[in-house]
Amino acid sequence: MANKGAYSAIEIDDDELQFQSFETSSSSPSASGNISSSNSTPQPRPAGFGTAGTFDPHRTIQDQTVAKPIWSIDYYAKFFDVDTTQVMERCMASIIPKDNFLNVMGGSPDLYGPFWISTTVVFVLFVMSSIIDSIHAYMESVPYSYDIGHLTFAFATIYTYAFMIPAMIWGATKYFGCQPDLLEMLALYGYGLTVWVPVAFLSVAPWNLLRWILILAGGASSGVFLVRNMYPVLQRAEAQTSKAILILVVGLHVILTLILKYKFFSL
Amino acid sequence: MNNSVERDDFLSPAAPSYAEATYSDTYDNPFETNIPQRMNSPSIEPDDVPLPGQKPLSPTRSPLPKVSGNIGSSSNAASSGSASNNLGGGGAGLGVGQAMMGSAIDTLDEPVSETLLRDLRNVGAKLQQVLYPKGRKDILKDWDLWGPLLMCLTLSIVLSVKAQADQKITVFTWIFIIVWMGSAVVTVNAKLLGGRVSFFQSVCVIGYCLFPLVLVSIVSIVVPSIYIRLPLCGVAFAWASWASLGFLSDSNLANRRALGVYPLFLFYFIIAWMILIS
Numbered sequence: 001m002a003n004k005g006a007y008s009a010i011e012i013d014d015d016e017l018q019f020q021s022f023e024t025s026s027s028s029p030s031a032s033g034n035i036s037s038s039n040s041t042p043q044p045r046p047a048g049f050g051t052a053g054t055f056d057p058h059r060t061i062q063d064q065t066v067a068k069p070i071w072s073i074d075y076y077a078k079f080f081d082v083d084t085t086q087v088m089e090r091c092m093a094s095i096i097p098k099d100n101f102l103n104v105m106g107g108s109p110d111l112y113g114p115f116w117i118s119t120t121v122v123f124v125l126f127v128m129s130s131i132i133d134s135i136h137a138y139m140e141s142v143p144y145s146y147d148i149g150h151l152t153f154a155f156a157t158i159y160t161y162a163f164m165i166p167a168m169i170w171g172a173t174k175y176f177g178c179q180p181d182l183l184e185m186l187a188l189y190g191y192g193l194t195v196w197v198p199v200a201f202l203s204v205a206p207w208n209l210l211r212w213i214l215i216l217a218g219g220a221s222s223g224v225f226l227v228r229n230m231y232p233v234l235q236r237a238e239a240q241t242s243k244a245i246l247i248l249v250v251g252l253h254v255i256l257t258l259i260l261k262y263k264f265f266s267l
Numbered sequence: 268m269n270n271s272v273e274r275d276d277f278l279s280p281a282a283p284s285y286a287e288a289t290y291s292d293t294y295d296n297p298f299e300t301n302i303p304q305r306m307n308s309p310s311i312e313p314d315d316v317p318l319p320g321q322k323p324l325s326p327t328r329s330p331l332p333k334v335s336g337n338i339g340s341s342s343n344a345a346s347s348g349s350a351s352n353n354l355g356g357g358g359a360g361l362g363v364g365q366a367m368m369g370s371a372i373d374t375l376d377e378p379v380s381e382t383l384l385r386d387l388r389n390v391g392a393k394l395q396q397v398l399y400p401k402g403r404k405d406i407l408k409d410w411d412l413w414g415p416l417l418m419c420l421t422l423s424i425v426l427s428v429k430a431q432a433d434q435k436i437t438v439f440t441w442i443f444i445i446v447w448m449g450s451a452v453v454t455v456n457a458k459l460l461g462g463r464v465s466f467f468q469s470v471c472v473i474g475y476c477l478f479p480l481v482l483v484s485i486v487s488i489v490v491p492s493i494y495i496r497l498p499l500c501g502v503a504f505a506w507a508s509w510a511s512l513g514f515l516s517d518s519n520l521a522n523r524r525a526l527g528v529y530p531l532f533l534f535y536f537i538i539a540w541m542i543l544i545s
């Protein structure tokens with residue numbers, strides 16, 4: 001079988017390398033790496049692995065057959081390819097929106113952040129609202145028992161906002177030709193929720209005015225973060241539709257802010 | 268050992284070496300290391316399953332020596348592990364880990380109490396390992412899901428008893444969901460980040476490490492004062508996290524350890540919180 005790529009991958013003789021054309025083996029850099037390390041004679045090599053322009057039909061077919069199936073863990077592992085420092089960087093960048101977030105992400109959005117930040121926000125909202133309720137009950141000298149409905153409500157709201165809304169916006173922008181990236185949408189919305197964690201912590205203080213200020217500040221910060229980073233994508237649609245979608249995004253964000261205030265921080 | 272015993276001879280009541288021949292050398296498991304031959308010949312199928320056409324075993328042949336649990340130098344935990352495999356294979360739906368496969372014939376005739384006690388002893392041994400993580404770490408590699416189920420049910424029942432009247436069912440549901448889905452999600456997260464953990468082992472460990480929290484929840488049924496509950500919950504949370512970290516720390520996570528460990532903390536924190544405010 002004239003499958004040059006596979007043959008050169010298996011070939012470990014360093015005397016007789018039958019296939020000298022590294023263009024075919026450049027599509028599997030590890031294989032050519034092995035060959036070059038064991039091969040003592042200098043060989044002509046393309047400028048960089050994987051950058052050779054030669055099209056090797058055998059290699060691409062082979063790559064397709066070893067593509068990870070969509071139900072295996074490995075398929076999704078590429079969305080979790082982040083280190084601790086990267087996640088912390090992205091969280092900080094979302095609270096203090098200095099740079100373009102898509103640059104901060106470096107073109108590789110992850111799903112770790114959105115999922116775990118939204119889960120954290122759910123639990124933090126539940127914990128903080130039960131603290132607030134218990135402080136309120138203590139002030140009124142009433143026996144306190146926690147309300148698990150807060151957890152259910154937080155779960156529903158935050159997960160909808162973190163996953164369903166980005167999917168909807170992605171679908172809408174895709175329909176109108178903005179060429180959005182679903183992962184980037186999810187990452188934007190997910191990391192945008194980070195600000196609610198410190199806001200929730202600080203809003204335990206029993207002064208309503210302070211809570212309003214904090215929540216509006218948090219809502220404004222994450223709203224600005226969202227809009228600034230979605231603007232380039234939205235711009236690619238026509239003027240009317242992009243304005244409409246922008247208003248939709250902002251409106252949903254305002255609704256979220258108000259729901260958080262009235263449901264969790266209102267006593 | 269009579270190596271040349273025919274299959275027919277195994278099953279005939281007249282075979283003198285019936286019990287011995289069950290564990291003959293002809294059924295060596297290439298993967299077993301130092302398991303006494305007598306005890307655990309790990310064939311996939313026990314030898315006493317009658318072949319088609321053979322007459323089945325008569326259950327009245329009770330003067331067979333009970334070889335489970337007493338013979339051989341393997342530890343109690345190991346033999347319990349193998350026997351609990353039988354229980355798992357015998358019809359319980361829950362999976363049991365890759366322990367040595369004992370032969371069903373020995374456990375078929377024992378009293379039910381012995382069967383249940385063996386599993387309970389196994390669960391107890393694992394709980395001991397969680398509470399006091401010295402000694403063999405391997406004991407948790409032989410995963411089973413009875414322990415986590417026990418922990419989960421106890422926690423759910425205790426916390427739902429203390430909930431408001433119209434929320435008891437919701438609380439039970441939430442604790443159940445949090446424990447099982449939480450363990451699964453933490454494990455899948457570790458796997459996605461590149462760690463090398465086995466799914467069921469990890470779920471088993473996370474479930475067993477709930478034990479300190481379960482103890483505190485039982486204590487807090489009778490103790491409503493927050494000044495006692497807060498330190499107790501804190502200690503239980505720290506203990507549970509430390510115990511499970513000890514097991515899950517040897518998966519290769521490199522720069523992402525914090526990313527893999529944080530969900531574990533979140534998981535135990537939320538459970539500790541629910542115990543605190545119950």
